[in-house]
Amino acid sequence: MDVKTSTGGLSEAEVAARVEALVGRMSLEEKIGQFTQIGGLSFFIGPKLEEVIRKGGAGSVLWINDTERFNALQKVAVEESPSKIPLLFALDVIHGYRTIFPVPLAMASSWDPSVAERAQAVAAREARAAGLHWTFGPMLDIARDARWGRIVEGAGEDPFLGAAMAAAQVRGFQGPYVGAPDRVVACAKHFAGYGAADGGRDYDPVYLPEGQLRNVYFPPFEAAVKAGVGTFMSAYMDLNDVPASGNRFLLRDVLRGEWGFTGFVVSDAMAVGSLVTQGFARDGRDAAFRALSAGVDMDMASDTYRQHLAGLVEDGTLTLDDIDAAVRPILALKVRMGLFEQPYADESRLAQVVALPEHREEARRAAQRSMVLLRNEGGLLPLAKSLKNVAVIGPLADSKEATEGSWMVFGHTPAAVTVVEGIRAKLPGAKVEYAPGPEIRRDVVSWFDALNPDARKVPQTPEQAEVAFQTAVATARSADVIVMVLGEHADMAGEAASRASLNLPGRQEELLKAVVALGKPVVLVLLNGRPLSIGWAAENVPAILEAWEPGSEGGHAVADILFGDVNPGGKLPVTFPRKGSHAPLYYARNLTHSPESSPMYNPRYWDGPPTPLYPFGFGLSYTTFSITNLQVAAPQVKVGSAVAVTADVTNTGPVVGDEVVQLYIHQKAGSDSRPMRELKGFERVTLKLGEKKTVTFLLGPAELGHWSTSAGKWVQDAEAFDIWAGADSLATLHADLAVVR
Numbered sequence: 001m002d003v004k005t006s007t008g009g010l011s012e013a014e015v016a017a018r019v020e021a022l023v024g025r026m027s028l029e030e031k032i033g034q035f036t037q038i039g040g041l042s043f044f045i046g047p048k049l050e051e052v053i054r055k056g057g058a059g060s061v062l063w064i065n066d067t068e069r070f071n072a073l074q075k076v077a078v079e080e081s082p083s084k085i086p087l088l089f090a091l092d093v094i095h096g097y098r099t100i101f102p103v104p105l106a107m108a109s110s111w112d113p114s115v116a117e118r119a120q121a122v123a124a125r126e127a128r129a130a131g132l133h134w135t136f137g138p139m140l141d142i143a144r145d146a147r148w149g150r151i152v153e154g155a156g157e158d159p160f161l162g163a164a165m166a167a168a169q170v171r172g173f174q175g176p177y178v179g180a181p182d183r184v185v186a187c188a189k190h191f192a193g194y195g196a197a198d199g200g201r202d203y204d205p206v207y208l209p210e211g212q213l214r215n216v217y218f219p220p221f222e223a224a225v226k227a228g229v230g231t232f233m234s235a236y237m238d239l240n241d242v243p244a245s246g247n248r249f250l251l252r253d254v255l256r257g258e259w260g261f262t263g264f265v266v267s268d269a270m271a272v273g274s275l276v277t278q279g280f281a282r283d284g285r286d287a288a289f290r291a292l293s294a295g296v297d298m299d300m301a302s303d304t305y306r307q308h309l310a311g312l313v314e315d316g317t318l319t320l321d322d323i324d325a326a327v328r329p330i331l332a333l334k335v336r337m338g339l340f341e342q343p344y345a346d347e348s349r350l351a352q353v354v355a356l357p358e359h360r361e362e363a364r365r366a367a368q369r370s371m372v373l374l375r376n377e378g379g380l381l382p383l384a385k386s387l388k389n390v391a392v393i394g395p396l397a398d399s400k401e402a403t404e405g406s407w408m409v410f411g412h413t414p415a416a417v418t419v420v421e422g423i424r425a426k427l428p429g430a431k432v433e434y435a436p437g438p439e440i441r442r443d444v445v446s447w448f449d450a451l452n453p454d455a456r457k458v459p460q461t462p463e464q465a466e467v468a469f470q471t472a473v474a475t476a477r478s479a480d481v482i483v484m485v486l487g488e489h490a491d492m493a494g495e496a497a498s499r500a501s502l503n504l505p506g507r508q509e510e511l512l513k514a515v516v517a518l519g520k521p522v523v524l525v526l527l528n529g530r531p532l533s534i535g536w537a538a539e540n541v542p543a544i545l546e547a548w549e550p551g552s553e554g555g556h557a558v559a560d561i562l563f564g565d566v567n568p569g570g571k572l573p574v575t576f577p578r579k580g581s582h583a584p585l586y587y588a589r590n591l592t593h594s595p596e597s598s599p600m601y602n603p604r605y606w607d608g609p610p611t612p613l614y615p616f617g618f619g620l621s622y623t624t625f626s627i628t629n630l631q632v633a634a635p636q637v638k639v640g641s642a643v644a645v646t647a648d649v650t651n652t653g654p655v656v657g658d659e660v661v662q663l664y665i666h667q668k669a670g671s672d673s674r675p676m677r678e679l680k681g682f683e684r685v686t687l688k689l690g691e692k693k694t695v696t697f698l699l700g701p702a703e704l705g706h707w708s709t710s711a712g713k714w715v716q717d718a719e720a721f722d723i724w725a726g727a728d729s730l731a732t733l734h735a736d737l738a739v740v741r
C-alpha cells in the first residue's frame with residue numbers, strides 16, 4: 001500500500017521509484033562505491049578522500065567533524081562523481097554533540113525514556129546543523145559484566161529497560177520518520193552479543209546460547225526495529241564461532257527475515273577486513289564475499305568491498321542482483337534524508353542551534369534525573385546552603401573530560417560545568433576550596449589517547465602525587481563539610497577500556513580513608529561509567545551520590561542535588577558487585593538447586609558474600625515511599641491474553657520526590673528454567689507530600705512468554721507466576737498469577 005505517513009516523509013512508492021531510476025543508471029563500480037564508508041582520519045586514507053569520492057568510490061564518510069570539510073567533500077560528490085550521488089556524513093554522536101548529556105548508562109538510570117528521547121533529539125539537532133546525517137547510536141548491547149568498558153554506552157543489564165531506552169533513543173535521533181527535519185538517522189549497534197565478551201575483555205569472543213540471545217540480548221534491537229531505526233551496525237566479535245559481521249543468522253535470518261528490517265547494515269570499523277584477522281575468511285576477497293552474503297551492506301573503513309566486490313561479480317561468485325539488493329536501501333536512505341535536494345549544510349547554523357538555551361536546560365534536567373543516591377546515613381544530604389566552608393576533593397572534581405565522559409573525540413573540546421564550578425555557583429558567599437589529590441591514569445594506554453590531549457600529559461611522579469595527597473588532606477581538614485569527587489576518568493570506560501578490577505583507580509580510596517578519618521561530614525560523589533566496588537565507602541562514608549558521567553551541566557546538577565534543589569530519583573540499571581571478580585553479576589539469574597535463603601547459599605564463595613553491593617533498580621530519595629496494595633485484576637489469565645496489575649505508591653516522607661515503581665515476575669515451572677526475577681514493567685512517578693498514585697502495568701503474552709530452549713521456539717507456558725512490585729529488584733510485595741489454557 002502506498003501511504004504517506006501522517007507525520008510527513010516520502011511514500012514508499014516515491015522512494016522506490018527514485019531508487020530504481022538511480023540503480024538503472026549507475027555502473028557496478030559506483031554501486032560498490034556506495035557500499036564503501038571511508039574514514040576521514042589521516043592515519044586511515046585521509047589524503048585520498050577527494051580522489052575516491054570523485055570516482056564515485058564512497059557512499060559515506062566517517063571520522064570527520066568539520067562542516068566546511070563536509071561541504072567541500074559533498075561538492076566533489078554531487079558535482080564531479082559520475083552519478084552525482086550525495087555522501088552521508090556519519091559520526092559517533094552517542095550522548096550529545098556540543099551540548100553533552102549524561103552517558104547512556106546514566107540516562108538509563110533515570111528510568112524515564114523521555115529523558116533519553118529528549119536528549120537524543122537535542123543531539124540530533126546539533127549534529128544535523130553541523131552537517132552530519134547519521135549517528136552510530138544508540139548502542140543497545142546488554143552488559144552484565146561491569147569489567148567490560150563499553151557498559152557505559154548502553155542501558156545496562158536488563159532487556160526490558162534496555163528495549164524501552166532503545167526505542168526512546170531511536171525516536172529522539174530520527175524523530176517521527178527517517179528524514180525528518182533537524183534529525184539524523186540512527187544506527188542500532190552492535191548486533192549482537194558484544195556485551196557478553198568472555199571475561200569482560202573488549203572484543204573477545206562471545207558464547208551465547210540462542211535462548212540467551214533471544215530472551216536477553218535481542219530485545220533492545222528488536223525494539224529499535226519496531227521504532228523504525230534506519231540502520232544497523234554488525235558487531236566485531238565472534239558470536240558462537242561466527243563473527244557477527246559475517247553472521248547470516250543474525251543479519252539475514254533474524255534481522256531481516258524475522259523482524260522485517262528494511263534499512264541497511266554497516267559493519268563496525270574495519271570489521272569486514274577483520275574477518276581475515278579473526279581466522280574466518282581466507283583473504284580480503286573471501287571476507288568481502290562472506291560479509292556481503294551474510295548481509296553487511298556497507299563496509300566501514302576497511303576498503304575491502306571496494307577492492308574485491310567487482311571481481312566477485314565479474315567471475316560470477318556474486319550476481320548483479322546481490323549488488324542491487326544491497327545498494328537499494330543505502331540509496332533509499334539518501335532519498336529519504338532529502339540529500340539530493342539539499343546536500344549541503346549551512347555553515348552558520350550550528351552556532352545558532354548550539355546557543356539555544358533549552359539545550360542546556362535539557363542537559364541539566366537529564367543529569368538531575370539520572371543521578372542515583374546510594375547512601376544517606378543520618379540524613380546528611382541535602383546539605384544546607386548556609387554552609388560557609390566547603391572542601392571539594394578529588395582528581396575528577398574539576399575535570400571537564402571526566403564530567404562529560406566517554407566518546408568525546410573528533411575535535412570536541414570538553415566544556416562541562418565541573419562539580420567544583422557547580423558548588424561554587426550554588427554557594428556564592430561561601431569559601432569553596434578545591435584540591436585534586438593524586439592524579440589517576442590507565443595502566444595501559446588506549447589508541448583513543450591519540451585523540452585526547454589530557455591523556456598525553458606527563459604523568460605525576462610519586463613525589464608529586466604525595467604532595468598532592470597531603471595538600472588534599474590539609475584542604476579537607478580546614479573545611480566544615482567535604483565533598484569527595486572520585487571514580488574513573490573518561491578514558492577508563494568505553495571502547496578499549498575494560499578492566500579486571502572494579503576498585504577506585506589509583507590512590508583514591510586511600511585518600512577517601514584519610515579524609516573520612518578527619519571525622520568531618522563527608523559526601524562522596526562518584527563520576528564513573530561502570531559499577532565500581534566501593535564496599536569500604538558503602539560502610540564508612542555517610543552519603544554517596546552516583547552521578548555517572550553527567551555531561552555539560554553535570555556540576556550544576558550535582559550541586560542541585562547536594563543542596564536539595566532537586567530530590568534524586570534515579571535507580572541503578574546495573575547491579576553493583578562487591579568485587580570485579582564477581583562479574584558478571586546480574587539480578588535475573590536462574591535459581592539453583594540450593595535456594596538463596598538456605599545456609600548453603602552463602603558458601604557460593606568462601607571469601608565473602610556473593611550478593612550485590614547494590615541491587616539492580618536500587619536508589620534512595622530525600623523522602624520515603626511506600627508501595628502497597630498489589631492487585632492482579634484476575635487470579636488467572638488465558639494464554640494469549642493480558643491482565644492488568646496495579647499497585648499504590650505513596651510519598652510518606654517530608655518532601656516532594658520521585659519513585660520508580662518496578663514490576664517483576666517469575667515463572668515457577670515450565671518448558672525451561674526461567675530467571676528468578678524479570679523486570680516487566682516500571683513507571684517513574686512524582687509525588688507531593690502524602691500524595692498517592694496507582695500505577696498500572698499490563699502483563700500479556702510478550703511479558704509472560706519466552707523463547708524456549710527445550711522447544712526451540714517462542715512459547716507461552718500455562719504455569720504459575722510470582723509477581724512482585726517494589727522500589728528495586730529485591731521487592732517483597734507479592735501476588736500470584738496463573739496462566740491457563
Ligand code: NOJ
Binds near residue numbers: 092136189268269495
Ligand atoms: C568502533 C566502535 O566499536 C563503534 O561503536 C563505532 O561506532 C565505530 N568504531 C565508528 O567510530
